[in-house]
Amino acid sequence: MLNVMIVDDEYMLLRGYRKIIDWAALGLEIKITEQNPLTALLQLQETPIDILISDMNMPELDGPSFVAQAKEIQPEMALIVISGYSDFDYVKAGLKQGAVNYLKKPVDTDELVEALQSAIKHIEKQKNYQQMADLAMQAQTRALLQSTDTQNGKNLMQKL
Structure with missing residues (x-):
């Protein structure tokens, strides 16, 4: 099983991500869901993560800064970035950190599954x-x- 971390400041989305797909069927386990990117960075120092799914617009720390710091902690993990905005700066920041995919909110279940398969x-x-x-x-x-x-x-x- 590959370990997944999901970081999004919207609690209901964090709960929804767990339910919209069969993670185990993909060989994945959600190890951590976190609303606060600063707390997520601390958890990344202690828990090995294979795939990070991150929102790019969070109040505590902007997404581009968060994913850059996260990749410094665990440079080998695959990254999927999500945003409710079609701001190219977010796309560019995700690509700069080697994101395997960029998804726009609301996230389509099939697109998320495809992004996870690409990450795998x-x-x-x-x-x-x-x-x-x-x-x-x-x-x-x-x-x-x-x-x-x-x-x-x-x-x-x-x-x-």
Whole structure:
């Protein structure tokens, strides 16, 4: 199961997000829902999150600042931004933080499911890339340890 955090200052929306889709069927679990983005930042320091769904217009901290700080805490998590405004600055801020999607309120259930599926694919690609990078590093280390050619060993050390 992948962990999801939803941050939105509208309490009724937070409750509604839990009910509009079958999270478990997507392999997702809502770990945290939070109205206050400042509290959400504190929770991000303690709880690993795979997907962050965030409103972009909140009174305690604006969405662009929140998502930037959230990505500093957990840079690998996938980001879906939501806004009731069609302000391009919010879209731009989300894209700058690597958002996998931008949804406009009121959120369409099918669009949310598609955005979550995109986020899941994004996470899977990241994990596969990391696994390949780890395997490549192991192969280079093994080659270095087994090498009797000192020049080849020096070249491999420079790559590491």
